Amino acid sequence: MTTTAPTTPPEIGGIGHSVRRHEDARFIEGQGNYLDDITLPGMLHMAILRAPVAHARINSIDASAATALEGVIAVVTGDLMAQHGLAWMPTLSGDTQAVLVTDKVRYQGQEVAAVIATDPYIATDALELIEVDYDILPPITTPQQALEPGAPLIRDEKEGQTDNRVYTWEAGDKAATDAAFARADRVVSLETHYPRSHPSPLETCGIIADVNSVTGQATIHLTSQAPHAHRTLFAMVAGLPEQDLRIISPDLGGGFGNKVPIYPGYVVATAASLLLQHPVKWVESRSENLISTGFARDYYMKGELAVTNEGKILALRVDMLSDQGAFYADAQPTKFRAGLFHVVTGSYDYPVAHVSCSGAYTNKAPGGVAYRCSFRITEASFLIERLVQTAAYELGIDPADFRFKNFIQPEQFPYHSPTGFVYDSGDYPTALRMALDEIGYEDLRAEQKRAREEGRLIGIGIAHFTEAVGAGPSHTYDIAGLKMFDSAELRVHPTGKAILKLGVKSQGQGHETTFAQIVAEELGIPVTDVKVMEGDTDNTPYGLGTYASRSTPVAGAATAMVSRKLAEKAKIIAAHLLEAAPADIELHNGEFSVSGSPDHTVTIQAVALAAYTNCPDGMEYGFESVHYYDPPNLTYPYGSYVVVVEVDADTGVWKVQRMVALDDCGVRINPMIVEGQIHGGLTEGFAMSSMQWITFDDDGNCIGSNFMDYLVPTAWETPKYELLSTAVPSPHHPIGAKGVGESATVGSPAAFVNAVVDALAHLGVRNIDMPVLPDRVWAAIEAAKA
């Protein structure tokens, strides 16, 4: 069960082969086609003027000098957008967000005006010529401040909004949970902040809007992880007829959730193109990306475990306050106000839990995107894994043993969690045991003890995470009302070569290879003969896009199902060619044979030709189909991560000595790509644990507005990883896959932080908030000494 052995030969390259990526051919020669690489005839360039302050009323905007600059075509302000009913737009969470400010600035970096010019340098020059008269208002920079009585109202334009509260939401059974806490031997608690982070894909966000009133065609080139959803939302927001609206999401230089929302710049560029009848390009600078587009996390969490003295968990209670920024713009299903945070019960078996959540508006950028996580699962996994380690210390039980005592057991699946999830499959004890054995856990604990006697600080951190990914099912999951299914259209040409069209959109995950492998597996068409196409809404079937690790669970399933539909048709054609009954036809590695006479065969290529030239009587010509897949449940990938760190007590600097990461993502379609995803995810987890941090000063100035202040790890800081796997297939997915894109980002932060805290646990240290910066470690050591 540790690997998925291929059943197809390498020349077919089905599931389990580490097929080298098809898309690499263009990337290694500089022939990728990213948004900023596209130039259209007559294209103009847009730059955005952003607010220098966090909270201020705008008295006036004087754009006369900017407008007079040679090369400037237009200056767009909120007033102009308001004339077209576009000064505000809906967010993905049902709130509203200003496109360009008409009343007051609500965060530093907010869009105030835009310049359209013939050249990007001129557009940027013109920004400096726009005079804005601001009346500065007191800023609110924490959600705690925001909810204090009498706090200035940030969303004063919203009817019925009398305070800065965004939402309250709860899950689980409060009465039963409180009763369990009343019975418990011990209550262990942990308060921690999962800080604001930013996905910062290396390519920033951008658009080229090309609206032509004569042809009626609006073509929007967009850095979009969800082009179909964006087409529908654009049509609704801008009032454009959807049949004339084409979104083209070209090669994406990473996404990680940052390219899911619709940003004000997109709306302004589209409006400008409509008004000026020229294509308008806008590409964010890195600073614009970091200060204004989809942040992630920013959850203040308190978790409590009710436990017995023997170390059995009885119940979990969680209270969470989220900092939403000025507009509630989380990308998340409508019915859940804090994403899937209520999966916080984790990998452990106890009957009751209660999770209460609330959110507050602050004078910060909006977002709340699922940064390499399935809707707030990163925060949930971090809290429970930090909390169980705390409980283990308080009870004097080894953190690994504490987990073994409380794991959901393999025979309990499908497991109904106390907050309403149905975990599909897993074997948690085996996973953790393998990871501990690999790292040599017992020996490390002995070494830790010796090191402490010598005054050295070694820590061993464990995290065992369970993810819930691959949304739908559509009855529960949607984005802005659009149901979360996905689709695949497969067309096999007469020569047996195929084109697969999907509603999802790769940002580097290798879809052009992985999904071709599913077709190769199902139909036996060599993987090199399958072209995968995504991103162009005129030429791909509808789908909700790529985020929340949903491409393989949903579009991957659709690909298997559409291949099976074609296999059924192929069997009828093969029966016709072989003069046998369809029921007797078997398909193996691209060859159809008659049951009992294996030498009597016809290839999938011959069948494809026959589908266009020699169909059985009464059969429709052609060899193509489409499948819309609505998953019956989420999938539940999991993993056991173990990290060893050494902490320098004098400086607080910590270094990762080893990291073993075991992931179970079910069947691995392309093991090489899966491992690459895990490497990347672990690095993002390390980044958030150690350095990545979008923070603000008391005036609401964003600290972290560039790559010198917002630290992302380079190769020099990044640890090396040792990967392990198990493969418990998802029981409800057609090929048993579960999705893996986000697992490592979800699971690893707790492992890194647990390791640093473990190094200091004997001193009484129980928590250091992320990012675990050396000064925070040093301060924790000093405080423990005092």
Place this chain on the structure above:
Amino acid sequence: MEVNVTINGVATTHEIEPRVLLVDYIRTRAGLTGTHIGCDTTSCGACTVLLDGKPVKSCTVLAMQADGRQVTTVEGLKSNGTLHPIQAAFKEEHGLQCGFCTPGMMIVGAALIDENQAPSDDDVRWAISGNICRCTGYMNIVKAIQAAAASNAGATA
């Protein structure tokens, strides 16, 4: 002003403002879009090219500073229809995912293996420490550069 820059062996001449950055010259004047822009602060290295054989971040060089000089971009790595060892190795070792940092990484890698036939893990990590990748976690990039060095050494031995 007029500048003359030889890019991948081809002479280019353009009339530009003195403030035009080399990366913009390469991308919008010479039309070679394989060199990318990932930040505003010389931090990410996506724009790395060779200037007279040495890696530079072309977002922090003025095009006029490249006047009369030789620039090599990702489009110039291939020679006589054959991939440079670094290109082949990035594909073989899965050293890229979204591909956005890849041109800069390969340029730095190509310069490194010119000087060092058997770079250690630390040698490679130090060499690429001015280049950010958000997808791969660097392990396979390091492997790819080492594999390219080995294949280079094998080819010239």
